[in-house]
Amino acid sequence: MLNLVLTVMWAGKEVNTMADGSSSLEARIRALDPWFHNMWLGGVETAPDHFLGDYPAFKWQRLAGALPADFSGRTVLDIGCNAGFYSLEMKRRGAERVLGIDSDPRYLRQAALAAEITGLQVELREMSVYDVGQLGESFDLVLFMGVLYHLRHPLLALDLISEHAVRDILVCQCLQRGESGPFEAAKNYPFHETTLFRQAAAPRMQFIEHSFADDPTNWWIPNAACVAAMLRSAGFNIEQKPDEDIYICRRAA
Numbered sequence: 001m002l003n004l005v006l007t008v009m010w011a012g013k014e015v016n017t018m019a020d021g022s023s024s025l026e027a028r029i030r031a032l033d034p035w036f037h038n039m040w041l042g043g044v045e046t047a048p049d050h051f052l053g054d055y056p057a058f059k060w061q062r063l064a065g066a067l068p069a070d071f072s073g074r075t076v077l078d079i080g081c082n083a084g085f086y087s088l089e090m091k092r093r094g095a096e097r098v099l100g101i102d103s104d105p106r107y108l109r110q111a112a113l114a115a116e117i118t119g120l121q122v123e124l125r126e127m128s129v130y131d132v133g134q135l136g137e138s139f140d141l142v143l144f145m146g147v148l149y150h151l152r153h154p155l156l157a158l159d160l161i162s163e164h165a166v167r168d169i170l171v172c173q174c175l176q177r178g179e180s181g182p183f184e185a186a187k188n189y190p191f192h193e194t195t196l197f198r199q200a201a202a203p204r205m206q207f208i209e210h211s212f213a214d215d216p217t218n219w220w221i222p223n224a225a226c227v228a229a230m231l232r233s234a235g236f237n238i239e240q241k242p243d244e245d246i247y248i249c250r251r252a253a
């Protein structure tokens with residue numbers, strides 16, 4: 001059968017439409033531009049010009065070896081799943097159930113298309129991290145990658161994830177800036193303490209009033225000690241750091 005391909009304009013871009021009116025794979029992917037996750041879907045690259053490079057594949061390469069290779073029988077919650085890169089990787093590792101949630105329906109449409117094309121079954125739901133308690137269940141593994149700094153209430157989110165969502169492991173990744181050297185917090189500081197506030201490696205989180213990296217949803221940018229301290233404060237033990245900004249944690253007993 002002859003597959004006649006017509007070139008049409010879609011959202012200001014050239015895409016291919018099959019002669020029978022159905023959209024080609026490329027057209028369906030381009031119709032959901034821009035993508036934050038770069039993936040190869042049926043031979044089409046979703047975000048070839050990503051400002052971070054091949055993202056999040058290079059991040060996944062650093063994390064992958066630190067997680068169990070076989071997720072058979074386990075459940076995964078991917079908070080802020082975006083186009084589903086990590087959700088699909090968890091499915092590839094045999095997870096029994098993967099639920100991806102995101103507050104942005106456009107990203108969820110990308111994730112649904114990625115799942116369809118790869119033939120991997122993931123559940124997707126439009127939901128904010130602040131509503132994880134409504135799920136009424138906890139998960140063996142919770143991924144919380146690249147979301148913390150997008151929140152106006154980051155510690156509240158960690159508390160809710162700890163209380164409602166994590167049965168065993170939390171993987172948290174966060175944009176970090178500032179000093180990342182070692183820091184040991186005292187059990188208490190006297191009222192007149194001042195040196196703490198001059199130590200660059202002490203836990204700090206910068207509030208961005210307007211925009212960072214052209215993104216007005218980048219509200220808080222912590223340093224490494226701050227991320228670690230917030231995770232501990234929310235009830236997690238940090239067990240591994242496979243990358244400078246990735247924390248593999250377990251719920252403290």
Ligand SMILES: C[S@@+](CC[C@H](N)C(=O)[O-])C[C@H]1O[C@@H](n2cnc3c(N)ncnc32)[C@H](O)[C@@H]1O
Pocket residue numbers: 036056079080081082083101102103104107127128129130144145146147150151173
């Ligand atoms: C920088 S992207 C990270 C995507 C993916 N987790 C990763 O690491 O590649 C941040 C994602 O968090 C989502 N997000 C932002 N605020 C959220 C919220 N309150 N609840 C759930 N998802 C949120 C965004 O829509 C976006 O998909």
